[in-house]
Amino acid sequence: KAGVTQTPRYLIKTRGQQVTLSCSPISGHRSVSWYQQTPGQGLQFLFEYFSETQRNKGNFPGRFSGRQFSNSRSEMNVSTLELGDSALYLCASSWSGVTDTQYFGPGTRLTVL
């Protein structure tokens, strides 16, 4: 069974640009969560989607947004990039939500210059 895949794996952007990251969950999983991981703040919850609906959102500015498609694939977008957005962005999928076992992808390493 294929695991969670994230593309791209590495990305370099400059301040002010926008970026879109993609996550393909394990087949059959309908819940996708996104997290930001930095050395200073650790792993922080961004948002969770289930059947194309956002069910919960973390404490991030509106520049961070996401969506989920009917095939459960998900994208997150960050507009007007700031230096502090440099981080590892992880997505995780599960059958029905966070109380199920979540399987994480390898992450997308975003560097903002």
Add this chain to the structure above:
Amino acid sequence: QKEVEQDPGPLSVPEGAIVSLNCTYSNSAFQYFMWYRQYSRKGPELLMYTYSSGNKEDGRFTAQVDKSSKYISLFIRDSQPSDSATYLCAMMQGGSEKLVFGKGTKLTVNP
């Protein structure tokens, strides 16, 4: 005060040692408690999952939750070099679909 506190270490032990990893939390509404292991350049993987208080054992790993003290622990017996990783605690309120993580403890097991 952060919702979840975890000593970042680093923690270095000899092979075969018993390792104790801990987290404290402030939100008494947390009901679900998890431990994840993250190897370098990989995403976290779920190790242990406990609902409410009590102990849970899985092979060399034991998770303990003490809700009265707002304290959770992960014990690793007979530690191996392959256990070298960062260990993250995580917890959640029922119905919130929002996991709150500790910052992680970096563990090195020396052969």
